[in-house]
Amino acid sequence: MKPHTDWLAHSILCTGVALFVLPLWLLLAGATQDGGAIARGELSFVPDLRNLGIFWSVLTDRAPGGSPVWRMMLVSAALALAIAFGKIVISFLSAYAVSFFRFPFRMLCFWTIFITLMLPVEVRIVPTYAVMANFGLINSFTGLAMPLIASATATLLFRQVFLMIPDELVEAARMDGAGPLRFLRDILLPLSAANMAALFVIVFVYGWNQYLWPLLVATDPKLDTIVIGIVKMIGGDTVTDWNRVMAAAVLALLPPVLVVVLMQKWFVKGLTEGDK
Amino acid sequence: MATLELYDVRKSFGATAVLHGVNLALNDGEMLVIVGASGCGKSTLLRLIAGLEVPTAGRIVLDGRDVARLDPAERDIAMVFQNYALYPHMSVFDNMAYALKIRGLSRDDIARRVGGTAEMLGLGPLLDRKPRQLSGGQRQRVAMGRAIVREPKLFLFDEPLSNLDAKLRVTMRAEIKRLQRRMGVTSLYVTHDQVEAMTLGDRLLVMHQGVPVQLATPMEVFERPATTYVAGFIGAPAMNLLPGVLCQGGMAVDLGRGMVIPFADGKRDGVDGRKLTIGIRPEHIVLDPAGMMLQIDLIEPLGSETVLIGRMDDGELLSVKVPGRAPAGEAIRVSFPAAMLHVFDAETGLRLG
Numbered sequence: 001m002k003p004h005t006d007w008l009a010h011s012i013l014c015t016g017v018a019l020f021v022l023p024l025w026l027l028l029a030g031a032t033q034d035g036g037a038i039a040r041g042e043l044s045f046v047p048d049l050r051n052l053g054i055f056w057s058v059l060t061d062r063a064p065g066g067s068p069v070w071r072m073m074l075v076s077a078a079l080a081l082a083i084a085f086g087k088i089v090i091s092f093l094s095a096y097a098v099s100f101f102r103f104p105f106r107m108l109c110f111w112t113i114f115i116t117l118m119l120p121v122e123v124r125i126v127p128t129y130a131v132m133a134n135f136g137l138i139n140s141f142t143g144l145a146m147p148l149i150a151s152a153t154a155t156l157l158f159r160q161v162f163l164m165i166p167d168e169l170v171e172a173a174r175m176d177g178a179g180p181l182r183f184l185r186d187i188l189l190p191l192s193a194a195n196m197a198a199l200f201v202i203v204f205v206y207g208w209n210q211y212l213w214p215l216l217v218a219t220d221p222k223l224d225t226i227v228i229g230i231v232k233m234i235g236g237d238t239v240t241d242w243n244r245v246m247a248a249a250v251l252a253l254l255p256p257v258l259v260v261v262l263m264q265k266w267f268v269k270g271l272t273e274g275d276k
Numbered sequence: 277m278a279t280l281e282l283y284d285v286r287k288s289f290g291a292t293a294v295l296h297g298v299n300l301a302l303n304d305g306e307m308l309v310i311v312g313a314s315g316c317g318k319s320t321l322l323r324l325i326a327g328l329e330v331p332t333a334g335r336i337v338l339d340g341r342d343v344a345r346l347d348p349a350e351r352d353i354a355m356v357f358q359n360y361a362l363y364p365h366m367s368v369f370d371n372m373a374y375a376l377k378i379r380g381l382s383r384d385d386i387a388r389r390v391g392g393t394a395e396m397l398g399l400g401p402l403l404d405r406k407p408r409q410l411s412g413g414q415r416q417r418v419a420m421g422r423a424i425v426r427e428p429k430l431f432l433f434d435e436p437l438s439n440l441d442a443k444l445r446v447t448m449r450a451e452i453k454r455l456q457r458r459m460g461v462t463s464l465y466v467t468h469d470q471v472e473a474m475t476l477g478d479r480l481l482v483m484h485q486g487v488p489v490q491l492a493t494p495m496e497v498f499e500r501p502a503t504t505y506v507a508g509f510i511g512a513p514a515m516n517l518l519p520g521v522l523c524q525g526g527m528a529v530d531l532g533r534g535m536v537i538p539f540a541d542g543k544r545d546g547v548d549g550r551k552l553t554i555g556i557r558p559e560h561i562v563l564d565p566a567g568m569m570l571q572i573d574l575i576e577p578l579g580s581e582t583v584l585i586g587r588m589d590d591g592e593l594l595s596v597k598v599p600g601r602a603p604a605g606e607a608i609r610v611s612f613p614a615a616m617l618h619v620f621d622a623e624t625g626l627r628l629g
Binding site for chain 1: 326327328347348349353354355357358359361362363364365374375378379422426
């Protein structure tokens with residue numbers, strides 16, 4: 001590549017990085033400053049290093065109108081993990097059924113799953129709420145997680161992975177005497193491990209960032225997720241401590257970032273590699 | 277080790293009949309090669325025996341037990357697939373050990389059997405590798421090892437050499453034959469390659485459009501093909517098939533062009549004028565100064581011999597194989613030795629006498 005195009009590409013990339021990083025930096029810097037100053041619009045780009053203790057205090061102190069941030073983060077983590085594992089297990093099994101077994105109305109089942117792509121929680125929120133209410137699951141962790149678990153996207157992803165597995169491999173396993181469960185465990189699971197990891201990353205972040213459904217179904221402060229908690233810290237009856245809000249937002253960022261960074265290698269592998 | 281018998285095995289996929297009744301009996305320790313063009317039903321037959329498909333009708337008897345409706349796992353049959361079908365995430369050892377693990381053999385037994393088989397196939401140093409770290413020939417060997425280590429009643433080979441390059445194919449062919457002899461396991465081998473068919477089989481089954489047309493030893497199939505299809509399929513270059521009519525009270529054939537050849541092996545049934553198809557292999561045609569004139573169209577030197585493709589006076593093509601170099605000149609004269617003729621009925625294509 002010519003040097004000047006190289007230079008151009010880099011400046012575009014740098015602009016992109018700056019645009020992306022700037023709000024995060026403001027968040028980080030703002031957390032350490034005086035709340036009153038931020039409210040007056042006097043937000044400095046330079047963090048005040050003497051106030052780093054704010055993170056610890058936000059994490060452990062009770063926020064106005066709720067539980068301490070660490071508790072909300074725990075709820076968020078539990079919710080994100082439940083959704084991620086639930087989605088992976090359910091989608092994996094349903095994709096296994098529609099990909100490898102011949103049963104009546106198989107394609108009908110597949111298309112029924114497919115059509116739910118057009119019905120995310122936001123669209124069916126009222127009927128879903130009604131169903132959860134009838135089950136008596138309002139204000140429960142199960143009610144929080146369950147409607148977010150079923151997933152057409154993940155089922156389709158696994159089905160695509162399974163379609164890539166050559167028929168001969170399935171037949172070789174049958175000849176070797178592997179039954180359906182053994183095949184699932186010994187062949188299918190290891191072969192889709194990378195895709196599962198990629199899916200885990202995506203779904204964990206999706207679960208962590210849920211706002212609308214938790215807001216509706218769980219009014220008990222014990223079930224406040226961190227996203228809900230941050231919103232509750234803003235406004236209300238008291239004056240907003242913007243520095244505390246920003247500190248909470250920084251803390252809320254950490255777990256998804258950690259998941260993405262730790263699983264990056266698997267994530268890329270699962271989305272790009274097809275070594276079947 | 278076992279015997280295998282098929283009784284009127286049929287298979288249809290929906291309305292399409294693929295196998296129209298196959299009867300077959302394999303002796304203990306025998307290697308039978310099923311050969312035919314693609315779409316003749318040979319792979320389907322193999323898959324029925326393996327248990328990967330269920331026959332529409334008929335019985336498959338392995339060692340005295342009807343297995344036609346049993347699951348593949350219950351049949352004790354091992355299969356080598358065309359693309360090897362090795363488990364990509366398992367090491368060579370685990371690939372070979374998988375079936376044994378499922379059967380619940382002890383760790384020591386598994387290690388001993390896999391070790392022994394790997395030794396025999398020269399896979400010892402490769403046991404820790406993954407399939408993607410192996411060459412084509414090595415993968416092929418692992419696929420064989422996976423079948424051998426199970427010590428099954430029956431081996432099935434589904435075109436196992438067609439993914440290898442030509443040179444390796446020759447080596448592996450010899451190796452398969454040696455192994456099969458040594459282990460004495462009854463085997464079925466499906467191929468479309470006639471060289472593999474001729475060299476590997478104790479007996480050959482030629483299939484055509486879902487029907488077995490000839491079952492015999494390779495040399496018998498070559499020397500006395502049962503139909504014009506078999507005659508044209510086995511042998512390279514293919515046998516010349518020419519129209520002719522019965523004459524001289526069934527004692528000779530008139531090939532036109534003034535060529536009347538008496539049968540070397542006696543009278544054929546039918547009235548004079550009965551339509552025949554006469555087959556003669558290119559290598560059996562002799563150069564003869566008194567013979568028929570042939571305009572040379574194409575010369576294919578093969579080194580030790582030369583294939584000449586010539587045009588007869590009516591424009592029909594005739595191939596002739598001569599030892600050594602091509603004779604000089606634009607045309608040659610050839611004749612057909614009476615003893616080398618194959619006589620078929622023109623309508624049914626069946627061999628006469």
